[in-house]
Amino acid sequence: MASKRTAEQLADVLFPEALEQEDFADGVLSIPPEQRKLHTETYDFTVETIVEKLIDGSIFIPKFQRRYVWSDAQASRLIESLIIQCPIPVIYLNQESDEKLSVIDGNQRLTTMRKYFSNEFPLKGLTAYPELDGSRFFELDPRFQRHIQNRTLRCIVILKDTHPQVKFDVFERLNSGATKLTPQELRHGLYFGDLMSLATKAVKESNFLTALEIKNDKRMKAEELVLRFWALSENHANYKKPLAT
Structure with missing residues (x-):
């Protein structure tokens, strides 16, 4: 059993994009069937x-x-x-x-x-x-x-x-450029508004990047972590996988 878990962990490291795609698919399955239509x-x-x-x-x-x-x-x-x-x-x-x-x-x-x-x-x-x-x-x-x-x-x-999660899934499917967009970059485009702006402001005006030893955050990882913290601290009791959604 231990060797299987180790193999799965290795696969997660070697094939992270496949893992993210599964997360997007799981997210669509979490909404009612009648709302999955594009x-x-x-x-x-x-x-x-x-x-x-x-x-x-x-x-x-x-x-x-x-x-x-x-x-x-x-x-x-x-x-x-x-x-x-x-x-x-x-x-x-x-x-x-x-x-x-x-x-x-x-x-x-x-x-x-x-x-x-x-x-x-x-x-x-x-x-x-x-x-x-x-x-x-x-x-x-x-x-x-x-x-x-x-x-x-x-x-x-x-x-x-169209249900927001279905849109998110479609964005990921069409995200086929030379440099794939990260989930947070997709979120930033789909749901841009006061919350996204506040997350960006929180990162810029705090010591967050230094604390995490992030020198360059062009892919919005810090903003993603801030949003995760806010979401989980506000409503952790109702959390359902996948985290990408």
């Missing part, structure tokens, strides 16, 4: 409409998303894909309580479109239309401009009446 709506927005919504804030990039990392060559390839009618992967959005839409998956693509419409970079390294190399949006022939603006992108919106 409520979505599908929209085909034009590129022009999406850019307008990004500018006016009705679609926004939440704080938990990684920063914009695409090079001009990568960004140019997306714009060229729009020109040649190449299919663009689905964009996933989350409906907030105020009806605004936060980006779950598609940050790099949407930011690229906004930046190009704002003339922030010239096209470079094009393979299908090298004649357009060096062109910013305002320098394109108006017919090219309208063609790009009128392209439609499939957007799937996760509606606000």
Whole structure:
């Protein structure tokens, strides 16, 4: 029995992501079956409409998303894909309580479109239309401009009446970037508000990081520990696994 427990502990160390995924699944199973359904709506927005919504804030990039990392060559390839009618992967959005839409998956693509419409970079390294190399949006022939603006992108919106734990599970499933988001980074994006802000303030204004000997806490581990303390000290009697939820 002891050897089995040791093997399980070793597996936890070697495969922590698998353990976290099980926690997310357990969290969904903890809610009533009728509430486990994902409520979505599908929209085909034009590129022009999406850019307008990004500018006016009705679609926004939440704080938990990684920063914009695409090079001009990568960004140019997306714009060229729009020109040649190449299919663009689905964009996933989350409906907030105020009806605004936060980006779950598609940050790099949407930011690229906004930046190009704002003339922030010239096209470079094009393979299908090298004649357009060096062109910013305002320098394109108006017919090219309208063609790009009128392209439609499939957007799937996760509606606000979806159970929060189901949303959390979906975020984890879509969290497939090169650097996976931690559970706390997902929480920070999903439930950002006064409580999350207070946890961040508590960490910054206390000696917490020094006490834990944490020199760099970019992944929000300290905030997660603060939230765990508050949650368990407030309502420990009703605690149910998994802790990730």
